[in-house]
Amino acid sequence: EVQLLESGGTVVQPGGSLRLSCSASGINLRFFAVTWVRQVPGKGLEWVSSISGNGNFMYYADSVKGRFSISRDQSTATGYLQMTNLRVDDTALYRCATLAGAWGDHWGQGTPVTVSS
C-alpha cells in the first residue's frame, strides 16, 4: 500500500517560518514530481507548488511566490516546502501528492498549518 506522510505543520505567528516534509512508503518518491496542495477546512483545493522528479524545475502559485520554496532530497527521497513570511490566509491543511495520473496519483492525509497571533 502506498502512503505519503507529511509532517511539520504547527501553529506559527504571522511573519513566521515553517518547513513541511513529505515522505513515502510503497513507492520510490525519487521517481515522482512532488506537489503541495492546501485546503482550508470546508473550502476547495488550492495548488501551491510542484517540483520535478530531478529537482531541476520548481513552480509556485502566485499567492506563495517569493515566500515559499520547494525542494527535495533525493538521498532520503523526501520533499520539502519551506514557508516564510507566513500570513493568516496561509492557514490550511497542506497535503503532498504525486499527481502522476495512471502512473501513480497518491496523496497524503495532510499536516495542518495555523498562522495566528
Next chain:
Amino acid sequence: AIQMTQFPSSLSASVGDRVTITCRASQGIGKDLSWYQQKPGQAPKLLIYSATNLQSGVPSRFSGSGSGTDFTLTINSLQPEDFASYYCFQDHNYPRAFGQGTKVEI
C-alpha cells in the same frame, strides 16, 4: 495563468440520477484535465485523467468528456457513496489550477 471555472458549485440529486458537472478553462488545455472526488476528512481520489480516461479501480458509471476549454464529468446512476465533492484540475501548464469544486448532496 489558466483559470478553471467549475459549475454548479453544488447540486442536489437522488440515488439513481445522472449527474453532470462542467469545468471550463480560460484557455485551451487540450485534454490535460483530471477529475477528483473528495469525501469529508479524506484526501482527494483521482477518477478521470487526460479528460476521458478512467483511473484503474474507479466504477464505470463515472465518465469524462471534452477537450480544449470545455469538459464534463458524468456520473450515471448515482450511488450513495458518490455523495461527495468533485474537482477538476488542469495539468496543461504551470501554475496548475483546480476548479472551485462541486458538492453533490442528497
